[in-house]
Amino acid sequence: MSNTDFTTAFFIAYKTITKGHKSTIALIIFILSLSFFNLMFVSGFLYGFSDGVMKSMIDNSTAHIIVMPQEEPTIKPFIYEQDEIRAGIETIPGIVGTARHYQLNGTLTYDKENDGDFKYTPAQIIGVTQHEEKDILTINKYIVSGEFPDYLKEDEIVLGANLSGGFGTKQTKDLGGATVGSKVQINYSNGITRTYTIVGIFKLSMVGSVASAAYVSTSEAESLLSTYNSASEIMVKVDLNKNTLDGYTDKINQMFPNLRLEKYTSRLSTVGILVTAFNLIAVIVSIISIIVSAITIFVMIYVNAVSKRRQIGILKAIGIKESIIEASYIIQSIFYSALGIIGGLIVIFFIVIPIMAVKPIAMPYGDAVLVYTVLGIIINISSLIVAGILAGYIPAKIVAREDILKSIWG
Amino acid sequence: MALKGVSLEIAEGEFVALMGRSGSGKSTLLHQLGLLDMPTEGSVLINKFDVLSLTDSERTKFRLQYLGYVFQEYALIAEFTALENVFFPAMALGDNDAKERAEHLLDLVGLKDRMHHYPNEMSGGEQQRVAIARSLINNPKVLFADEPTANLDTVSSEIIFKLFQKLNKELKQTILVVTHEPEDKRYVDRVIWLKDGLIEDEE
Numbered sequence: 001m002s003n004t005d006f007t008t009a010f011f012i013a014y015k016t017i018t019k020g021h022k023s024t025i026a027l028i029i030f031i032l033s034l035s036f037f038n039l040m041f042v043s044g045f046l047y048g049f050s051d052g053v054m055k056s057m058i059d060n061s062t063a064h065i066i067v068m069p070q071e072e073p074t075i076k077p078f079i080y081e082q083d084e085i086r087a088g089i090e091t092i093p094g095i096v097g098t099a100r101h102y103q104l105n106g107t108l109t110y111d112k113e114n115d116g117d118f119k120y121t122p123a124q125i126i127g128v129t130q131h132e133e134k135d136i137l138t139i140n141k142y143i144v145s146g147e148f149p150d151y152l153k154e155d156e157i158v159l160g161a162n163l164s165g166g167f168g169t170k171q172t173k174d175l176g177g178a179t180v181g182s183k184v185q186i187n188y189s190n191g192i193t194r195t196y197t198i199v200g201i202f203k204l205s206m207v208g209s210v211a212s213a214a215y216v217s218t219s220e221a222e223s224l225l226s227t228y229n230s231a232s233e234i235m236v237k238v239d240l241n242k243n244t245l246d247g248y249t250d251k252i253n254q255m256f257p258n259l260r261l262e263k264y265t266s267r268l269s270t271v272g273i274l275v276t277a278f279n280l281i282a283v284i285v286s287i288i289s290i291i292v293s294a295i296t297i298f299v300m301i302y303v304n305a306v307s308k309r310r311q312i313g314i315l316k317a318i319g320i321k322e323s324i325i326e327a328s329y330i331i332q333s334i335f336y337s338a339l340g341i342i343g344g345l346i347v348i349f350f351i352v353i354p355i356m357a358v359k360p361i362a363m364p365y366g367d368a369v370l371v372y373t374v375l376g377i378i379i380n381i382s383s384l385i386v387a388g389i390l391a392g393y394i395p396a397k398i399v400a401r402e403d404i405l406k407s408i409w410g
Numbered sequence: 411m412a413l414k415g416v417s418l419e420i421a422e423g424e425f426v427a428l429m430g431r432s433g434s435g436k437s438t439l440l441h442q443l444g445l446l447d448m449p450t451e452g453s454v455l456i457n458k459f460d461v462l463s464l465t466d467s468e469r470t471k472f473r474l475q476y477l478g479y480v481f482q483e484y485a486l487i488a489e490f491t492a493l494e495n496v497f498f499p500a501m502a503l504g505d506n507d508a509k510e511r512a513e514h515l516l517d518l519v520g521l522k523d524r525m526h527h528y529p530n531e532m533s534g535g536e537q538q539r540v541a542i543a544r545s546l547i548n549n550p551k552v553l554f555a556d557e558p559t560a561n562l563d564t565v566s567s568e569i570i571f572k573l574f575q576k577l578n579k580e581l582k583q584t585i586l587v588v589t590h591e592p593e594d595k596r597y598v599d600r601v602i603w604l605k606d607g608l609i610e611d612e613e
Contacts, residue, residue, distance in 0.1 A: 004504035011501065012487075019489035019528075314485035317446055318499055318544070319474020321467065404446050408481065 001323060008320070009327035016304075016328070017335060024300075025336075031296050032340025032384075033347065039289035039380055040348050041370065046282035048371035049363060050275040054264075059138045061210040062264040063099070063235035065249060070258040078230035085256060086234060092251045094242035099136040100231035102127030102221035106188040108163060108214065110175035119176040123163055125186060125214045127221020128152075136237045139202050139215070146180035146200035152217035157184065157196035161203035162212040168203075186214070192224055286380070293340065294387035297333050302395035305329060312400055313407025326396045333392025337385050414607040416452075420552075425578040425585045427594060430604035436588045437556055439604065443586065444477055444554040445469045456551060474502060478545030480555040484537040486529040486544075492516060493525040496543045508547060515543040519573055535566030542573060546583070553577075555587040559594075571597040 001009075017025065058064055067085070069076045079085060079100075086098040104125040111118045131150035134140050139158075140148040144167055148158050161167040165174035178184060178198055185195045196216065204211040222228050238248045249261045268275065305312065312325055353370055361368045399407075416439055420426050428436040441447040443454055445461055453460050456476065464472055473479075486495045493512055500508030516525050519539040529537050538558055545553050555574070559567035575597045577583040587598070595601050595613075603611040 002504075004502070008498075008502045011498075015487075015489040015494070310483065311485065311487060314479075314481060314483075315487075316470070317473070317481075318479055319470055319472075319477075320499075320502055321470055324502065405441060408483075408485070 001327060005321065005324050006327065009324045010331055012324070012328035013331035013335070017332060028296065028300050028336050029339045029343060032293055032336055033343030035289050035293040035296070036341050036344030036380070036384055037347050039286055039293075039384070040344055040372070040377075041352065042285040042289070043282045043376070043380070044348070044370035044372050045361075045368055046278040046285075047376070049368045050278055051371045052363075052368060053275055054268075056204070057268065058237075058264055060142070060204060061137070062267050063136055063237040064240070064245060064264055065236040065238065065252065066262045066264070066267070067231075067234035067236060067252065067256075068260040068262060069232070071260060072258065078225075078227055078232060079234060079259065080230050082229055082231040082234060085259070088255050089234070089236060089252055092248065092255075094239045094248065096237040096239055097132075097136050098237070099133040099235045100129065100218070101233045101235065102218065102225060102230075103232040104188055104190075104221060104224060106186040108159075108175060109185040109187065110178045110182065112176050112178065112182075119165075119174065121163055121173040121175060123186075123212060123214050125188075125216055125221075127218045127224075128215050129218045130215075136235050139204070139210070142202040142204050143200050144203045146198065148200045148202065148215070152199070152215070152220075154217055154220040154223070155194075155196055156199045156217070157186075158200040158202065158215040159184070159198055160210070160212050160214065161201055163214060164198070164201050167201065188224060190224065194220075194224070286383075290383050290387045293337070293384055294391040297336060297388050297391035298395055300336070301329050301333060301392045302398070305395050305399035309399055309402065309407050313402070313404050316400075316404050317408065322400045325400045326393060329396035330389055330392045333388040334385060337388030341381055341384055416604075416607070416609055418602060418609065420584065420586060422551075422584055423578070423582040424600060425574065425598045426587070427598040427601045428586065428588045428604060429590060429592075429595075429601055430610070432590070433606075434604040435607040436604045438607075440554055440556055440586060440588045444479065444552075445473055446479075474499060475548060476551045478548070478550035478553040480538070480541050480545050480553065480558045482557040482560045484529070484534065484541045484561075486537055486540055488529055491526050491528055492521060492532070492540045492543075495529070495540055496525075496547055499544060500547045503548060505548075512543070512547060515546055516540070518577075519543045533566070534562050535569055538562060538566070538570055539573065542570070542577075546577070546581075551584065553583055553585045555585065557588050557590070559589070559591070567591070567594075 067079060067089070069079050082100050086100065089095055089098055104127070106123060106125055108121050108123050109118050130140070130148060130152060134150070144161060149156070152158070159178065163174055164178040166177040166179070175184065180198050180201060182198050183195055184198060185193060187193050222230070236248070236252070238245070245263050245265075249263065252259070252261055265272070315325060316322065348370070356369055416435075428439060430436050438447065442449045445454070448462065454462050461469065461472060487498070490498060493509070493516065496515055497508040497512035500511070513522065513525060516522050519542055521536060521539055521543070524532060524536060529540070532540070542558075559570050562570065571594055574585055574587065578585055587594075601613045602609055603613070
């Protein structure tokens with residue numbers, strides 16, 4: 001299309017928009033803003049939820065990679081010489097840090113009123129070295145009562161609120177409201193019984209083993225397990241900007257071929273199914289939003305073009321090319337799409353996101369926030385523009401190609 | 411078959427009326443001469459050039475550059491002012507200096523003081539005069555008018571035909587008009603009568 005043709009088409013579009021029914025134009029832009037808002041909000045919310053779940057898993061439960069004891073050529077119950085192994089792993093470029101865990105199982109017992117009415121709950125007990133752990137897994141940020149000391153004493157314990165009870169948690173089995181300072185007894189699966197003082201209670205939105213875990217010191221765990229300088233698991237945190245997850249596991253495997261490695265994605269289980277489902281829903285909702293926008297533009301352009309059939313015929317009769325007429329409608333479509341996009345973006349970034357920053361939506365697996373990437377926003381904008389162009393072009397083409405005399409005289 | 415075999419010649423600067431009863435083929439003849447419709451057989455020569463040999467897009471451009479049209483329904487663009495309606499065909503040709511010429515044409519048709527008004531602010535006669543000014547903006551070889559006064563009252567119709575006469579006399583504009591009003595004969599140089607798709611008479 002030549003500059004002259006484009007100028008002519010633009011002039012027609014400009015005059016049609018500026019002299020058109022303002023209320024109709026406002027309605028169209030309102031509908032398109034809503035469609036684009038829907039497109040952005042749902043996809044941002046669902047991706048944000050997925051992102052939040054993953055981040056929560058990585059930050060509070062698994063880190064990126066979990067190193068486990070060897071099974072070949074012989075099964076070992078622990079990772080031995082864990083300090084050397086961790087030191088070796090931490091030499092790999094991009095590794096942020098490592099932390100070791102001991103894992104035990106037991107039953108917590110608590111008598112709140114000291115009246116013989118005991119509450120019991122099974123739990124996973126994790127032995128940690130908190131001053132090393134806190135840069136890798138950040139449970140300490142979720143303390144709601146007491147603290148998570150950097151150096152836990154052997155008779156101290158930090159509980160999840162799902163175990164202690166209270167704090168708005170709803171578990172069928174908990175200790176009925178144990179508090180900081182209370183004493184709980186743990187009957188370990190190996191028969192040992194110990195009594196601990198609760199020094200901290202944390203609350204994670206995430207349902208799962210970590211939210212219902214208890215933490216004791218590494219030395220306490222070693223005394224229970226009769227081992228030393230070992231680990232049930234080593235958590236490895238990595239920088240994914242420097243290498244891929246597979247890249248890191250390959251490097252660790254090369255260093256320690258006998259150790260078993262698991263990526264955090266393998267431990268998603270139910271959460272993983274939910275994340276996959278939500279991602280699929282996000283795609284479906286996005287497609288529907290785009291279709292709704294396209295149909296809106298199509299109908300508006302078609303009605304406009306049909307109502308101006310005679311005028312279009314006259315324009316063609318005096319020598320205005322069909323392509324100019326079609327282009328004028330495409331320009332109008334792009335205009336309406338652009339304003340719809342701007343309207344939707346204003347609502348998202350200046351209203352919804354600030355509100356959600358102050359009051360995030362609590363979900364079972366973590367607080368949901370809207371997550372966007374530049375690429376994602378560009379894709380959403382491009383999709384709506386392309387849909388608008390097609391939705392404007394097709395009806396314009398249908399009406400513009402009609403025979404001149406038929407357009408004018410019917 | 412609307413036309414059964416018509417041959418005619420219109421000289422440059424002539425003002426010719428096509429007349430006849432409804433269904434005589436006068437509008438069909440006008441449309442075919444004006445390249446709005448294609449004859450089944452025959453040729454249309456404008457300045458000795460066979461315009462029927464042009465492609466669809468070439469005919470569109472030819473209409474814009476060399477022909478002018480006035481329709482019964484005025485057919486102004488509602489969103490354009492009178493001035494914009496007039497210079498719009500020139501804009502489509504890339505002539506960005508046509509505004510002054512458009513103002514002159516509106517003055518010629520007696521509507522200079524209405525140039526910034528929209529069609530819905532004008533009477534039928536005024537709109538038709540704007541349409542006539544529009545048809546002249548690209549200095550057409552031939553101006554085709556298809557029953558331009560059919561929707562106008564007697565006074566407005568007289569104004570329009572006097573305007574055509576003025577354009578013909580002062581600008582030497584070649585005009586071919588379809589009309590079914592016998593009193594319009596007095597304005598033209600020649601009348602061609604059609605009946606049943608054939609030329610019945612000329613006067």
